[in-house]
Amino acid sequence: MILTDFTIAGASEALRDKTFSARELTQAHIDAVEKLNPRLNAFITFTPDLAARQADAADAAIAAGKAGPLAGIPLAIKDLFCTEGVRTTAGSKILENFVPPYESTVSANLLRDGAVFLGKANLDEFAMGSSNMTSAFGVVENPWKRRHSDAALVPGGSSGGSAAAVSARIAMGATGTDTGGSIRQPAAFCGLAGIKPTYGRCSRWGVVAFASSLDQPGPFARTVRDCAILLSSMAGFDAKDSTSVNLPVPDFEAACHRGVKGLRIGVPLEYRNDNMPAEIETLWRRGLGWLRDSGAEIVDVSLPHTKYGLATYYIVAPAEASSNLARYDGVRFGLRQEGGHDLTDLYETTRAAGFGAEVKRRIMIGTYVLSAGYYDAYYLRAQKIRALILRDFTDAFAKVDALLTPTAPSAAFAQGEKMDDPVAMYLNDIFTVPASMAGVPAMSVPAGLDAQGLPLGLQVIGRPYDEETVFAVAQVMEDAAGFSACPSVIAGGRA
Amino acid sequence: MSLDSATIRRIAKLARIRVEEGDVASLQDELNGILGWIEQLSEVDVEGVTPLTGGAQIALRLREDVVTDGNIPERILANAPDRVGEFFTVPKVVE
Numbered sequence: 001m002i003l004t005d006f007t008i009a010g011a012s013e014a015l016r017d018k019t020f021s022a023r024e025l026t027q028a029h030i031d032a033v034e035k036l037n038p039r040l041n042a043f044i045t046f047t048p049d050l051a052a053r054q055a056d057a058a059d060a061a062i063a064a065g066k067a068g069p070l071a072g073i074p075l076a077i078k079d080l081f082c083t084e085g086v087r088t089t090a091g092s093k094i095l096e097n098f099v100p101p102y103e104s105t106v107s108a109n110l111l112r113d114g115a116v117f118l119g120k121a122n123l124d125e126f127a128m129g130s131s132n133m134t135s136a137f138g139v140v141e142n143p144w145k146r147r148h149s150d151a152a153l154v155p156g157g158s159s160g161g162s163a164a165a166v167s168a169r170i171a172m173g174a175t176g177t178d179t180g181g182s183i184r185q186p187a188a189f190c191g192l193a194g195i196k197p198t199y200g201r202c203s204r205w206g207v208v209a210f211a212s213s214l215d216q217p218g219p220f221a222r223t224v225r226d227c228a229i230l231l232s233s234m235a236g237f238d239a240k241d242s243t244s245v246n247l248p249v250p251d252f253e254a255a256c257h258r259g260v261k262g263l264r265i266g267v268p269l270e271y272r273n274d275n276m277p278a279e280i281e282t283l284w285r286r287g288l289g290w291l292r293d294s295g296a297e298i299v300d301v302s303l304p305h306t307k308y309g310l311a312t313y314y315i316v317a318p319a320e321a322s323s324n325l326a327r328y329d330g331v332r333f334g335l336r337q338e339g340g341h342d343l344t345d346l347y348e349t350t351r352a353a354g355f356g357a358e359v360k361r362r363i364m365i366g367t368y369v370l371s372a373g374y375y376d377a378y379y380l381r382a383q384k385i386r387a388l389i390l391r392d393f394t395d396a397f398a399k400v401d402a403l404l405t406p407t408a409p410s411a412a413f414a415q416g417e418k419m420d421d422p423v424a425m426y427l428n429d430i431f432t433v434p435a436s437m438a439g440v441p442a443m444s445v446p447a448g449l450d451a452q453g454l455p456l457g458l459q460v461i462g463r464p465y466d467e468e469t470v471f472a473v474a475q476v477m478e479d480a481a482g483f484s485a486c487p488s489v490i491a492g493g494r495a
Numbered sequence: 496m497s498l499d500s501a502t503i504r505r506i507a508k509l510a511r512i513r514v515e516e517g518d519v520a521s522l523q524d525e526l527n528g529i530l531g532w533i534e535q536l537s538e539v540d541v542e543g544v545t546p547l548t549g550g551a552q553i554a555l556r557l558r559e560d561v562v563t564d565g566n567i568p569e570r571i572l573a574n575a576p577d578r579v580g581e582f583f584t585v586p587k588v589v590e
Contacts, residue, residue, distance in 0.1 A: 066576050074557070100571040199550035213550040239558070243551045311533045322510065329511070331583050336576035343510070343588050352513035360512055362523055367510040379535070383546030390547055422525055423532045436497075439550040464552055 003249050004169040004491040011172065014228040015072050016060055016303035022062065022072025026055035026116050029074040032170040032491035033118060040489065042152045042155075042165040044079050044137045046119040054116040064209040070233055073116030075216035076171035078162050079120035080127055081217070082206040086117075088210040091125040091158075094335045096329050104206025104433030105238045106175060106217045113233045113422045116268050117327045118171055122161030125209045125356045126325065127182055130428040132160025134358040134421065141413050142190060143487035144167040146452040153412040153454070157427075158188030158222070163190040169491040173221040173230050177207060179214045180313050181408075181432025184444040187220055189405035191254040191446045191485065192367060193227045193474065194220045198465050199439035202231075203238035211320035212243075214313075214436050224445060224474045226254035231467065232267025247465060256466035256475040260297030265473065266400035270329040271431060280406045287404055287447055287458045288342050290480035291473065299400050308385050308433035314426060314435070315369050315382035321359075322366030327355060361422060386437050397463045403474050405431050407444040408458035431459060441467045445474045446483040455485070565584050 003025050006014065016023055026107045037043050051074060058072035082088045082100035089095045111117075119219070124134040131154040132140040142153040146169070155164040161174030163186035166174050176183040178196035187194030195218045202217040219230035231331035232252050238244040267288060272281070288298050306368060330336035330350030339349030354481040355363070369378035395405065409430055420422045441464070444457040458477060462470035498506075503523050507514040514522060549555075570582045577584045 016565075033540055092590055098574055101567075101573055200553065210555055213548070218549075242555055243549065244550065245553060246556075305539070307538055308539055311536050312543070314529060315536075326511075330576060331585055332571075334572035338586075341586065343585050346586055347511040348561060350514035353555035355512070359512075361522070361529070363510050363512065363521070364503075364506050364526060365529055366505050368502075368530075370510060371506070381536060381541055383548060384544040387538060387544050387547035388541070390552075422529055424582070426529075454558075 002492040005031050006172070007223050008172050008221060009231050011073060012069070016067065018284055021127045022055040022058035022116070023052065025072055026051050026074050028068060029118055029170060029172070033193050035491050036168055036170050036489060036491060040141050040143065040164050040167070040168055040234060041138050041324070042122055042140055042161040042170065043076065043119040044091070044122050044161070047086060050086070051116050051118050052062060058114050058116065063249055068112065068114035069229065072116060073172055074118050075110065076118040076119065076121040076162050076165040076174040077107055078123055078159050078175050078177060079119050080123060080177050080208045081175055083107055083117070083120065086120065087459055088120065089137065089209070092136060092354065092356070093136040094360070095475055096136070096335065098195045098334055102206060105203035105240060106207065106234045108364055109233050109236060121159070121165055121174055124158035124160065125359050126208065126321070127158040127177055127179055128358050128362055129157040129424055130181070130185055131418070132157040133415065134356055138355055139415055140164050142488070143489035144191065144412060144454055145488040146454060154189070154416045156189035156412065158182040161188050161192070162220050163187060163192055166190070166192055167487050168220060168489050173226055175234065176218060176220050177215055177217050179211050179317060179438065180436045181429040183218045183220065184432045184457070184459060185408050185428055187444040187452060188266060188455065189412040191455030191487065192220050192222060193224045193443065193445050193478070194218065195227050195231060195467065195470065196436070196441065197231060197235060197442035197467050200243050201465070201467070203241040203244045205240040209324040211317040211326060213320060214317060224471060224478045225256050227255060227443070228256050228471050230326065245465070250468050252467060252471050255471045258468070259294065259473035260291055260473055260476045262472070263296045263402065263469070264299050264400040265291050266299050266301035266383040267297045267403060268301055268306065268396070268397050268403055270303050271405045278295070278409065280456065281407065283448050283456050284350065284406050284458065287477060288292060290477060291404065294476045294480070301396040301400055301403070303434065304436040305385060305388040305392050309437050310430050311387045312382045312389065314365070315378050315434045316386060317481070318362040318366035319370050320366070321378050322363045322370065323361070324463045325363055390438045391432055393440055402469050403461040405459045407431060407459040411450045411452065411454035411456055412465070435461045441462050443470050443474050445477045447477060447481045448483070449485055498523060500529065
């Protein structure tokens with residue numbers, strides 16, 4: 001069997017059985033990155049030497065019987081997680097040469113458990129985007145192709161490099177972050193499982209901040225079970241993040257096998273609209289059928305304010321971003337562009353040179369909605385609507401155990417599409433943003449292919465801190481879907 | 496409500512982002528497109544609703560107000576674009 005084809009669960013077992021070594025497994029992935037990354041551009045920074053050393057350490061730990069749960073598993077780390085001594089760019093020119101003197105809590109947790117880091121995965125600049133087109137380090141190619149077409153498609157965003165790497169099997173899993181859909185939408189576009197856990201489940205410490213009340217780390221993998229394994233390692237209380245939740249981390253892997261018998265699954269009627277492509281509507285119905293056949297009861301629910309989720313998001317997220325990104329001023333770290341004669345010139349020219357167009361747009365929107373005279377009309381109103389969105393979810397979860405919706409309104413689109421109108425790009429996140437606004441866990445699972453042969457995902461949304469039910473539902477979906485299609489660009493060279 | 500070019504320049508100034516004169520018109524179009532779409536929120540009745548400020552549905556923790564780290568100037572200055580000794584530098588601000 002080709003080493004890059006293994007799941008994380010399968011590889012861990014094989015490593016323990018000494019079927020192959022961690023060094024061999026990592027080398028297979030290093031070779032695959034060297035071969036495919038020049039085309040995919042999934043990694044901004046590739047760290048093969050570091051990965052080889054970590055793999056050797058994993059082999060030593062396995063030999064000593066002290067292997068952690070992720071010993072020897074090669075991963076891609078979204079380049080938004082600070083990694084000690086390894087450049088961390090956030091996809092921005094302004095952090096082009098930033099080398100963190102510390103390790104993010106989530107990546108430190110993965111290292112504690114023995115993981116191997118192949119490098120830092122490409123992303124939309126400061127995680128602002130749905131296509132990976134805004135990265136200062138170039139676009140990422142989706143490994144999937146439309147039938148009879150060689151057009152380069154986007155992997156989704158913002159965690160586009162993470163998704164492309166796992167999909168092309170040049171990494172076994174990856175970290176992502178999700179602010180409005182940045183794990184779930186790329187997971188759907190690349191035929192992967194990806195979960196945004198409950199806000200507070202994974203520490204944000206050491207993750208470059210975009211919108212702090214929404215940002216949440218989570219994993220990508222090719223199976224639901226692998227996501228559960230990764231999340232078990234990434235999650236946990238961290239005193240260094242004031243919003244980290246002090247609850248025990250459940251056994252997510254065990255939860256995958258619970259089944260859905262007796263669960264009530266809600267169908268939010270407002271997610272159904274006239275513009276929904278027939279294929280997505282059909283896939284959604286099929287997904288509900290799988291859950292019904294497995295013993296769940298399907299219940300209609302109403303989330304009346306979800307239709308305002310996206311517009312609310314585009315006040316709250318830019319407002320928080322404008323505040324968070326104020327730190328990039330050319331003084332303490334990051335790019336400095338000498339501007340002329342005074343400090344204000346230094347700030348203005350540094351920020352003009354260091355930020356890309358989408359980041360500038362969002363900072364300016366955020367600055368405007370927080371400015372004197374407009375705060376109440378925009379920001380305060382958005383916070384109130386956010387409370388109504390949360391209330392909708394709370395009401396729905398009084399009646400049902402989880403919700404099922406499509407993940408995205410379309411399959412992956414071509415590079416360059418939807419670039420003329422920022423709002424057209426924003427609409428990609430219409431189904432993912434409401435769960436972000438409410439802080440509840442949500443997972444995308446590959447559920448089928450569209451007429452052009454591209455993967456489509458369905459989204460399972462759960463109660464706060466109840467990722468276990470999300471995993472249980474997602475596993476039933478995965479088993480029923482039997483999703484076995486492969487992308488065109490894949491390690492090992494098959495199509 | 497639509498932003499005029501003077502407002503675009505004012506926002507850019509507040510955001511400390513230099514915007515060239517030739518870019519004002521396109522920024523104005525883009526921001527007005529986004530804000531026009533956001534206008535739909537004005538139809539929502541928010542009377543008496545308590546604003547939701549954070550993502551977590553739990554009370555924020557407090558901790559002792561004490562120093563928890565320090566004495567790491569080299570680590571803090573390691574990424575400084577310019578430094579003199581143990582100080583960050585900025586352009587001269589006092590004549």
